[in-house]
Amino acid sequence: MKYAKQFGIILAVTFLGEILKFIIPLQIPASIYGLIxxxxxxxxxxxxxxxxxxxxxxMIEIMPMMFIPAAVGVLEAWDKLKAIWIPLLIITVVSTVAVMxxxxxxxxxxxxxxxxxxRKAAEEPEEKLAAEWSEND
Incomplete structure (x- = not known):
């Protein structure tokens, strides 16, 4: 019952994100509204x-399983992708490194x-943030 209540809260927030997506005319996914x-x-x-x-x-523990459908989709589209897999790989690696x-x-x-x-003024927010994070765990 505890899990049902917790998932219900998460689903309610997700639903509120969907409502915000409908109301606010920006090109922001509903999942981002829900996360915010x-x-x-x-x-x-x-x-x-x-x-x-x-x-x-x-949900974090089962997250790897959520990528299985995407991997199957890539396998199904392999005939179309095999002609461009090298440029696709290069673009993926370069963009990942750039974002990082x-x-x-x-x-x-x-x-x-x-x-x-x-230096002291720059470290104060870091120490404060570390204290907040340890407080929440």
Missing amino acids: LMLLALKFKIIPLDSVREAGKF AVAGRVTQFAIHGRKGRS
């Missing part, structure tokens, strides 16, 4: 973390701040 709503609800303690923790852990590099630089900038700030 869940983040805000957890951050402002509208939804206690313990009320969705077990279901969230379960940009994300790393943005993260470094966010953590360390601009050059004009002192």
